[in-house]
Amino acid sequence: MQESRKKKVRGRQGSVFTKEALMSAAAAAFADRGFDGATVEFIARKARVNKAMISYHFGGKEGLYHAILLSTFAPAVERMKALRDSDQPADQQLKQFVDLFAGLVARQPRFPAMMLREVLSGGRHMDEEILPLFLTVFSTVREIVAKGIRSGQLRSVDPLLTHLSLIGALVFYFATEPLRDRLFAEGKLPVVKQPPAAFVKHMQEMVARGLAAELPKDAPGSTGD
Amino acid sequence: MQESRKKKVRGRQGSVFTKEALMSAAAAAFADRGFDGATVEFIARKARVNKAMISYHFGGKEGLYHAILLSTFAPAVERMKALRDSDQPADQQLKQFVDLFAGLVARQPRFPAMMLREVLSGGRHMDEEILPLFLTVFSTVREIVAKGIRSGQLRSVDPLLTHLSLIGALVFYFATEPLRDRLFAEGKLPVVKQPPAAFVKHMQEMVARGLAAELPKDAPGSTGD
DNA sequence: GTCTATAGGCTGATAGAC
DNA sequence: GTCTATCAGCCTATAGAC
Numbered sequence: 001m002q003e004s005r006k007k008k009v010r011g012r013q014g015s016v017f018t019k020e021a022l023m024s025a026a027a028a029a030f031a032d033r034g035f036d037g038a039t040v041e042f043i044a045r046k047a048r049v050n051k052a053m054i055s056y057h058f059g060g061k062e063g064l065y066h067a068i069l070l071s072t073f074a075p076a077v078e079r080m081k082a083l084r085d086s087d088q089p090a091d092q093q094l095k096q097f098v099d100l101f102a103g104l105v106a107r108q109p110r111f112p113a114m115m116l117r118e119v120l121s122g123g124r125h126m127d128e129e130i131l132p133l134f135l136t137v138f139s140t141v142r143e144i145v146a147k148g149i150r151s152g153q154l155r156s157v158d159p160l161l162t163h164l165s166l167i168g169a170l171v172f173y174f175a176t177e178p179l180r181d182r183l184f185a186e187g188k189l190p191v192v193k194q195p196p197a198a199f200v201k202h203m204q205e206m207v208a209r210g211l212a213a214e215l216p217k218d219a220p221g222s223t224g225d
Numbered sequence: 226m227q228e229s230r231k232k233k234v235r236g237r238q239g240s241v242f243t244k245e246a247l248m249s250a251a252a253a254a255f256a257d258r259g260f261d262g263a264t265v266e267f268i269a270r271k272a273r274v275n276k277a278m279i280s281y282h283f284g285g286k287e288g289l290y291h292a293i294l295l296s297t298f299a300p301a302v303e304r305m306k307a308l309r310d311s312d313q314p315a316d317q318q319l320k321q322f323v324d325l326f327a328g329l330v331a332r333q334p335r336f337p338a339m340m341l342r343e344v345l346s347g348g349r350h351m352d353e354e355i356l357p358l359f360l361t362v363f364s365t366v367r368e369i370v371a372k373g374i375r376s377g378q379l380r381s382v383d384p385l386l387t388h389l390s391l392i393g394a395l396v397f398y399f400a401t402e403p404l405r406d407r408l409f410a411e412g413k414l415p416v417v418k419q420p421p422a423a424f425v426k427h428m429q430e431m432v433a434r435g436l437a438a439e440l441p442k443d444a445p446g447s448t449g450d
Numbered sequence: 451g452t453c454t455a456t457a458g459g460c461t462g463a464t465a466g467a468c
Numbered sequence: 469g470t471c472t473a474t475c476a477g478c479c480t481a482t483a484g485a486c
Contacts, residue, residue, distance in 0.1 A: 014451055032346060034259035040480060050453055055481055057451090113345045119401050120338045121257060135413060142416070160416050161427040165394040168401075172393030176344050188360060191367070191385050202386040206435035239469055265462060275471050280463060282469090 019057050019067075021047040027068050031113035031175070035065060035125070065125055069118070072111050073133035076104050080140040090148025094211070095204050097141060098170065102200045105174045113175035141166055145211070154211045166207060173199050244282050246272040248293050256338035256400070260290060260350070290350055294343070297336050298358035301329050305365040315373025319436070320429050322366060323395065327425045330399045338400035366391055370436070379436045391432060398424050 025047035029038035040061050044051035058064040079100055083093060105112060118125055126134060141163035148154035174196070183189045250272035254263035265286050269276035283289040304325055308318060330337060343350060351359060366388035373379035399421070408414045 036261035119404050122403050122407055161424050164398050165431060168394040168397030169390040172397050173389050178347050179344050182347060199386050206390060210431040210435040
């Protein structure tokens with residue numbers, strides 16, 4: 001079976017495949033070790049690709065980092081906008097926001113940790129192309145909450161603080177999953193591990209109860225739309 | 226006034242002063258740039274101390290990092306234990322936990338970010354001395370919530386998920402404050418900046434509402450203990 | 451597009467003077 | 469305890485063969 005003809009076996013694996021392998025391996029490495037801790041040699045080894053490919057395809061380590069941010073934010077922002085502009089009550093939108101966030105994480109499991117590090121760095125690597133995308137995500141919850149308050153469906157909370165408490169809990173949860181898994185595996189957490197879906201549900205309940213408008217003394221229908 | 230006798234002017238500034246300056250500067254640098262990104266030269270410059278002092282006082286960069294974790298966790302753990310063992314209802318304890326957390330951050334503003342990076346790294350730098358302290362902090366909220374559920378004061382939530390949502394929001398908020406401040410300063414956040422106390426209050430309200438036991442149809446006193 | 455070999459720069463640590 | 473000078477190791481990037 002022509003084992004020797006490696007190039008043929010790999011097909012047109014080249015460019016696209018190599019680039020994706022590098023981006024995936026790099027996202028994990030940046031998440032685990034930070035920008036400076038993730039060496040190009042480590043990233044290339046994990047991606048099973050020659051390290052010179054990083055310069056060839058992305059113009060260097062910085063370019064690879066940037067490509068990951070852009071290719072992850074772009075589709076995420078589209079979905080966030082669609083949700084924000086959907087014609088639904090705010091409480092439904094917030095519930096769906098949590099689901100959407102979890103869905104995005106399922107596609108890019110290490111992105112929350114990588115992005116969290118970026119934010120901790122004061123956004124040092126976010127240029128004029130990335131920052132607007134980041135700010136759009138930043139505004140989604142805020143705008144949904146503001147709308148819910150205007151309509152009287154939610155109690156009068158600060159939209160920015162609400163955003164921070166919700167997205168903070170979500171990012172933290174998903175970004176820190178590797179350590180929890182390690183602690184579970186070593187028997188250092190004397191509780192049972194719950195799947196991510198349990199946390200999603202927990203957050204949806206906390207948000208629903210935490211933001212619900214105070215019930216009037218004895219109003220019958222605050223149920224429907 | 227004997228300006229030339231520097232050693233006299235500095236008094237017994239030596240050891241203690243130098244060590245504290247290094248730990249403070251290093252905590253900020255580790256928070257901002259990560260372990261690998263924070264070079265010993267940068268840390269020493271910020272501390273206005275010679276970089277050789279890092280090896281002399283802490284045995285190297287790693288030792289400095291470890292010393293910061295230990296000296297910050299030790300007193301924090303004591304306070305957490307005292308709170309957990311205090312004889313108060315769970316809802317009061319949770320409220321005070323948030324205050325306690327904010328108080329600790331006021332003393333060590335960059336520790337949340339540094340610790341968050343540590344967790345993102347899978348706890349790579351936490352040895353047998355640090356890990357138990359970390360796990361104690363990890364268990365405080367969990368145990369308070371478990372107690373509150375047993376007593377019927379809180380609804381039946383998962384204590385671990387509750388811990389993660391609360392501490393995740395808190396850590397995220399304080400760790401990411403520098404970026405928000407930058408965005409505010411650049412006019413990129415079209416909202417007014419709130420002081421940290423506002424977020425503390427927000428979290429306390431979210432927790433109180435999110436965890437409160439369902440009210441029985443018309444029970445008069447679910448107030449007292 | 452991929453790989454090897456290497457150049458050039460930066461980093462953490464420390465010997466030795468004070 | 470502090471400082472200067474120095475070094476070995478590691479890192480990113482790239483030239484050039486294939």
